Amino acid sequence: MRILVVEDEHKIAAAIKKGLMQESFAVDTVFDGDDGMDNALSEEYDLVILDRMLPGSHDGIGIIKEMRKQGVHTPVLFVTAKDTVGDRVDGLDAGADDYLVKPFAFEELLARVRALLRRPQDNLSPVLKYADLELDSASFSVKRAGKLVELTSKEFALLEYLIRNPERVFTKESIITHVWDYDADILPNTVEVYIGYLRNKIDTKGLQSLIQTRRGFGYMLKEGK
Numbered sequence: 001m002r003i004l005v006v007e008d009e010h011k012i013a014a015a016i017k018k019g020l021m022q023e024s025f026a027v028d029t030v031f032d033g034d035d036g037m038d039n040a041l042s043e044e045y046d047l048v049i050l051d052r053m054l055p056g057s058h059d060g061i062g063i064i065k066e067m068r069k070q071g072v073h074t075p076v077l078f079v080t081a082k083d084t085v086g087d088r089v090d091g092l093d094a095g096a097d098d099y100l101v102k103p104f105a106f107e108e109l110l111a112r113v114r115a116l117l118r119r120p121q122d123n124l125s126p127v128l129k130y131a132d133l134e135l136d137s138a139s140f141s142v143k144r145a146g147k148l149v150e151l152t153s154k155e156f157a158l159l160e161y162l163i164r165n166p167e168r169v170f171t172k173e174s175i176i177t178h179v180w181d182y183d184a185d186i187l188p189n190t191v192e193v194y195i196g197y198l199r200n201k202i203d204t205k206g207l208q209s210l211i212q213t214r215r216g217f218g219y220m221l222k223e224g225k
Contacts, residue, residue, distance in 0.1 A: 001046040001117060001160065002026040002178045006036035006063070007079070008054050012102075016049065016079075019106045020113070024140065024153040024160070026181040033058035040067050044177045045074050047116055049109075052080035052091065061094045068095040075116040079104070114138070130166045131210060131223050133202065135159060142202075149201050154179070158194050159202070162211070162221040171218040195219055 003020055007013040008031050017027045028043070030036050033056035040048055040063055048067075052060035064076050075097045080087070083101040091099050098112050114126065114137065126138035134143040140156055142149040151159065157179050162170070172191040180186055195211060203209040212222050 001157065001164075002028070002044070002181065003113070004036075004039055004043070004045045004048045005029045006031075006033075006040070006048065006054065006060070007051045008032060009051075015106070016109065019110065021181075023110060024157045025113075026157065026179055026184070028182045032056035033060075033063060036060075037063050037066060040074070041070060041072060043182075044174070046178060047113060048074055048076045049113070050076055050078055050096075052078055052082055052087075061090065064091075064095045077109075077112055077116060079109070128160070128163045130163050130221055132207075133163065133210060133221075135163050144202055144204070145207060151198075151201060155194060155197055155201070159198055162219070166221045169214050169218045169220045175219070191219075 003025050005013055005016050005027060007016065007029065010031060013029045013031065017029050020027045028039065030039055033054035035056075036050065036054060037058045050060045050063060054060060058066070060078060060080065067074065067076070076095065078091045078096045078099045079102060080091070080099075081102045088099045097116055100109060100112060118126070126136055128135045128137065132145045135156075136142070137160060142151055142156065142159065158175065161175065161178050175191050176186055195213075199209070199211050203211055208223065210221055210223065212220050214220060
């Protein structure tokens, strides 16, 4: 899952990015309202963490209003020092999905991130299931037919993207956008390589293949043909 962090305090942005990357998220960071607006409108993200007060032509309120105006419904978590009831109401009325006041514990930020990412599926459980495959986004564990499967953090992120969107074909470009951050060094066959890694661990002998290729289109998680 790919997250945009728009935060002008570099230490806070770096701490958020480090913590989220340790949780297997791909994270892009920008430090002013102009870059925040450009990225939020031009790139595909699963979540935006947005400071309210930003240098540049746009503040957080302006960014989220423009996102909603242009039909960008990516969940937005405001992270800000403005903590009055009126400030929170303004942020939520502008289109934010949640509001977290500084200073905060990273554990709370992470819990709110996970809650927002679950909302589209109306699923309060961190366990995602498809066929006999289970992925627990809280404990980073994966089971196939009841047996634990050991995955690297990037393999886990790739599988989570597929299992959150089962039976939907994704191009290599879409997978790269959601699983790797903007600064990652991606080679042309990177997606193929990681799909191969996953197949070797998920679609083992005696089990039906769930990770399927649609030649000329991309990859999907699907039972049967």
